[in-house]
Amino acid sequence: MAAASKIVKMEEAVAAIPDGSHLAFSGFAITRSPVAFAHELIRQGKKNLTLSQCIAAFETDLLVGAGLVKRLNYGGGSLDRPGPLHNVNRAIERKLFEVNEYSNLALAMRFMAGSIGIPYIPSQTILGSSILEKLLATKGDEIKTGKCPFTGDNVVMLKALTPDYAVVHVPRADKSGNAIIYGPRWDQEAAMASNHIIIIADEIIADELTPHLAQEVIIPAPRVDMVVNQPYGAHPTSVYGKYDYDRAHIEEYVAYAKTEDGMRDYLDKFVYSVKSFNEYLELIGGINRINELTADSLKKY
Secondary structure (H helix, E strand, O other), X not given: OOOOOOEOOHHHHHHOOOOOOEEEEOOEOOEOOOHHHHHHHHHOOOOOEEEEEOOEOHHHHHHHHOOOEEEEEEOOEOOOOOOOOHHHHHHHHOOOOEEEEOOHHHHHHHHHHHHHOOOEEEEOOOOOOHHHHHHHHHOOOOEEEEEOOOOOOEEEEEEOOOOOEEEEEEEEEEOOOOEEXXXXXXXXXXXXXXXXXXXXXXXXEOOOXXXXXXXXXXXXXXXXXXXXXXXXXXXXXXXXXXEOOOHHHHHHHHHHHOOHHHHXXXXXXXXXXXXXXXXXXXXXOHHXXXXXXXHHHHHOO
């Protein structure tokens, strides 16, 4: 029996996200960010979102700049060489939302605890740090300190993190949701810790998974709620094995995002003025331009 299709349109997947939801995103700075999903969140005017991400990435800064975010749990972030997360940094400085800053490892371990179904996980990360001091003062319901019952060593006890939705951009998936990720990843645990998983895939595998492909599955279909097919849906960030990041566009974004007025101009031009991500791709020069950028990058190595 063929597996049931979970493929939906982007608009339908985003419409399923209630205001006030807690989202975990794939991505790492300018790598494999679910940018197309973020665009649609903005167009649909979602509100009061909580975002959790080990390293805040392009779509996180975009959503903060659009005013959709109420709370951010993260371990720092930037847009790599092109520049900082201007919107996130500005919002923190002006106290426009709640921010909980962890180390990357501490947040990853919270996701791990959620993924394996335990209420908390002990660790020695962030012991003796100002990060721990601030979290104990502000988030005492999510982090504790104590003694290991076996060694007597000091430990940090991190509450499991279980977002409402994980939104994961992947290079390939089948129609039932078996998702394949190539290259670096941290989002498997974040996905498995979440109550619902939405996969955004550059490519839908047309036939049943071969034994070889089945071994490459990172997120299994039974845990996936919806699959959206959006080629180049992580632009301007990269997807290993598919396309490189668009440095020119990221630098353009950084220039816009330096000011609130500039950020509004970016949103008006690249998000609100188009009806879909495919129209956005045409606006920035089309998929041929992205493929040419990727080919030029490969020539350098």
